[in-house]
Amino acid sequence: MPKKAAKSKPAAPVLRPMKGVVTITRQVHFNSAHRLWNPTKSQAWNEKQFGLCTNPHWHGHNYVLEVSLRGQPDPDTGCIMDLGDLKDLLNTHVVDKCDHRNLNDQVDFLRGIIPSTENLVIAFWNELQPHIPAGRLYCVKLYETPRNFAEYHGPDVS
Numbered sequence: 001m002p003k004k005a006a007k008s009k010p011a012a013p014v015l016r017p018m019k020g021v022v023t024i025t026r027q028v029h030f031n032s033a034h035r036l037w038n039p040t041k042s043q044a045w046n047e048k049q050f051g052l053c054t055n056p057h058w059h060g061h062n063y064v065l066e067v068s069l070r071g072q073p074d075p076d077t078g079c080i081m082d083l084g085d086l087k088d089l090l091n092t093h094v095v096d097k098c099d100h101r102n103l104n105d106q107v108d109f110l111r112g113i114i115p116s117t118e119n120l121v122i123a124f125w126n127e128l129q130p131h132i133p134a135g136r137l138y139c140v141k142l143y144e145t146p147r148n149f150a151e152y153h154g155p156d157v158s
């Protein structure tokens with residue numbers, strides 16, 4: 001009578017965690033009205049400084065926001081952060097508050113700020129940073145138009 005073959009245990013799965021610093025980015029969109037207007041200055045000063053961009057009847061932009069995180073992929077997930085979670089954070093803390101709003105008047109965290117592209121990237125960083133694991137937020141980049149954009153890498157610590 002033939003002998004039964006000895007049952008071999010399946011080999012335990014082996015993972016090879018990858019080492020390396022990677023940047024991941026989520027892009028979101030929103031549409032807002034604004035004007036470049038310094039309320040501490042005269043109308044004439046604002047017109048000289050900002051031209052058409054200070055029109056008191058506002059103008060709009062199809063903003064494109066790109067937020068990047070940087071770090072080593074987690075060995076258990078292969079991810080720095082789930083990009084779906086990053087999408088939810090951007091929607092909750094920026095898009096839902098700014099989309100179809102007037103950035104000069106209707107967004108609490110932008111009160112008292114001239115909504116230039118430069119100021120917006122700093123304000124968005126400050127809104128997002130507390131919700132992202134320490135040291136991961138790398139870049140907040142905002143396109144006001146396809147040709148005009150600003151990016152911010154956090155407060156200068158030098």
Ligand SMILES: Nc1nc2c(c(=O)[nH]1)N=C([C@H](O)[C@H](O)COP(=O)(O)OP(=O)(O)OP(=O)(O)O)CN2
Binds near residue numbers: 116117145146147
């Ligand atoms: N340093 C900055 N300069 C300007 C800003 C800004 O945020 N930071 N913003 C504006 C205006 O908001 C304006 O709407 C930009 O429009 P425009 O210059 O017309 O932009 P385009 O890319 O459409 O212009 P093209 O000349 O057609 O390329 C102005 N300046």
